Amino acid sequence: MTMQGDRAELRRLSSGSAPLDAILGGGLPERSLSVVAGAPGVGKTVFALQLLFHLARQNKRAVYFTTLSEPSLKLIRYMQQFAFFDAGLLDERVTFVDLGSALLDEGPQRALEVMRQHVEQQECDFVVVDSFKAVHDLLETNRPLSRRLVYELAVWLAAWGATTVLVGEYDRDDMARLPEFAIADGIIRLASERHELTSFRQIEILKMRGADYVTGLHFFEMGRDGLSFFPRVRAPDYRGNGEIMVASERVTTGLAELDAMFGGGPLRSSSTLVEGGTGTGKTLLGLRFLLAGIERGEPGVHLGLEETPDQLRGLGATLGWDLARAEASGRLRLSYTSPVELSTDRYLDQARQQIADLGARRVVLDGLSSLALSVPSERRFKELVYASTKHFRDSGATVYMTLELEEALGSGHLTGRAISSLADNVILLRHLEVRDRLERAVLVLKARGTAHDSGVRHFSIDASGPHVGGSFADVRSALRGGSPPG
Structure with a gap:
């Protein structure tokens, strides 16, 4: 003693x-x-x-x-x-x-x-x-x-x-x-x-x-x-650290039209939840966000629980995105962990280490739905999401997370698991039935601390990647998944 x-x-x-x-x-x-x-x-x-x-x-x-x-x-x-x-x-x-x-x-x-x-x-x-x-x-x-x-x-x-x-x-x-x-x-x-x-x-x-x-x-x-x-993943302890600094700088999503919906892009060090059904473009939106950062000298980490790095490289190649080159430059890290028998606290601890090792300024956590399968309770899932985003942000990273929704045409549900309150921003991607054909739509449901466009806009994917278009004619009908009046 x-x-x-x-x-x-x-x-x-x-x-x-x-x-x-x-x-x-x-x-x-x-x-x-x-x-x-x-x-x-x-x-x-x-x-x-x-x-x-x-x-x-x-x-x-x-x-x-x-x-x-x-x-x-x-x-x-x-x-x-x-x-x-x-x-x-x-x-x-x-x-x-x-x-x-x-x-x-x-x-x-x-x-x-x-x-x-x-x-x-x-x-x-x-x-x-x-x-x-x-x-x-x-x-x-x-x-x-x-x-x-x-x-x-x-x-x-x-x-x-x-x-x-x-x-x-x-x-x-x-x-x-x-x-x-x-x-x-x-x-x-x-x-x-x-x-x-x-x-x-x-x-x-x-x-x-x-x-x-x-x-x-x-x-x-x-x-x-x-x-x-x-150790169990817990939120950082801000006691005694004085006032928490709020960033005013904005970052680009990689899509000018989506940036405009945020009033210039999401705030740096913010967290964005991208929700949508299967095939709506969540993973593509995350990759585009990472590549936009790499083009500006900001290293990024993709934490995948669904697609492997080879699958992501193949997907990127079809759109003209050279992910392998970005990896070779040391500015991009594609990390994959199988969600089968996943130890969530170990996984998120290792994710924090990868972010620190690369000095990542942008992070995509792709697959919250898969993460949830390995968590014993809804409460613990929310704790993990909240604590992880806080740790990622404290390291200086801006965070994207994807969550799959059980989407049904005509459904009035806008969000899935009750975790949208844990993110600063929420982007909703949806399939809509418009005049007997399926179309994609994008909506910024939430953008904490900034004015944002609350309109429902067309969202498309072609050979060069995702694009945000004009507004739907009938917002209420679009949200319901129904056809606007003709």
Whole structure:
């Protein structure tokens, strides 16, 4: 602990993962006792060992006590598949100690004595006990003794100065009644949540004494490198940053007539939602917006969830748009992610990184409807859209998003999902039946902070791309999808 003015400042141990440190509020408090709880198979052991090996690489002495019936060698053999495992640290900085026989043959008190002796002899800085719940399972009929042993363990570990993690297959009822949760400085819950046919791993910090941790559910994945963490996408915190600057500069959409409908084009750093049915031209409008920026020296990113980069290049080629050349110049990035089994928070975190890497001034998020399929609730979908657009805009980008509507001729519905309020601008593309033929129409439903043309105009696509034409003769009939009077 250090002093910051008149205030004590807790030292923190980095987990080795910047996203996890952010979730924890800066890392694990030094000399703290934390419990990692969760069902079998969620990644508790990998979590603890990944943290242990990272700290060992920082010259910390670490010990891993296992209460499992199988020997430590079996655990080591399985853990060697992960990149964080470093056999060179074994015995020098990392020690595995099997407490299984001591627990079964001599009881929990003897097991705790073995732990005490080893920590003191090896001068350990970091201690893991996996599974500590096994101690309770052996003392189920003697709860007073169980409680006393837990308190003794906590007291001498704190006195020694070791940072400790207790791992166990605890459920919610265990958290309410077992003593380790009462004395713990931190409680970390790992879980696996099923969404239709897909399961997502989650992490939640239920308690972290002295830390400004991020509440709620966050996400992680397991791979060869171990666990990768993705903090829940949240809107930027503008508190204390003074007045938020509002841009007055306008940007071109790439179509002069559409710019005119906005009174000169959308405002820079604004967000525009393009809604329409299948085949109305949403993707083309987004590509034209990106190319208009590239022509003016503004790099752009297309974040696609439906068309692949090859499909987009092929589409552009039919219109005389050389997307490959723009990519080769480093001014355009076409990114595609399959919406099947999509982890939305990971996807949007990676999208922010791509935007930052390119220094993008224009961003098209093409396929909000596909994104919605991977989100468990309508509320969370709105949160993701809102937070993402704020982050994209804070990076200096002007944002286009596309959303597919379930379009039916004669339908009076103007918008689909209730997210139009989250965007600064809303463009509606529609198919209309006019004198027994289908025509396209475009309407600027909303342009925040600027006067705009509210008329319904013809919208067409030819060999050179999309075009905005004149007004429909009968606005009300056009919006209904009916034929104007002849």
